[in-house]
Amino acid sequence: MVILMKGKILILLLVLVFLFASGCAEKDTGLVPEDSNTSTPEASVAEQNENVSSGSGEDHIVRLEYYEVFRPSELDIKAGDTVSWWSGKRQGTYVLVSEEGLFPDKELAYSVPYSYTFNDPGTYLFTVKDVPEMNFTVRVS
Secondary structure, eight states, rough: OHHHHHHHHHHHHHHHHHHHHHTTTOOOOSOOTTTTTSOOOOOHHHHHHHHHHSSSOEEEEEEETTEEEEEESSSEEEEEEEEEEEOOOSSSEEEETTTOOSSOOOEOOBTTOOOEESSSSEEEEEEEEEEEEEEEEEOOO
């Protein structure tokens, strides 16, 4: 009887360790994958990155996160620089809106970036559809 009880406790402990380990396996580190193209179809990536420059400017990354947060919330860049928006939302999507109409509304899925190259100086405001408190400003000099 005691051996049977010890066996059940051992099995229970193994199950708990497995559940704990599997829960940690997909922890979001907040880092942008270095090669996100390996997990998305090439056509989708091409569509998302339709305005990527050929490379003379700097690249900037903006994360759209839970709790209505852009990281960073504003950005000062130079003409010719590219901004890439990445969604950190694992379930569902965000819809990025350019208030100045630089591009049509873009639906951002998890880890599929949308990039835009800013060629004209000015101040540009971006929001997330249906989340008006979630906004982002780019100042281009």
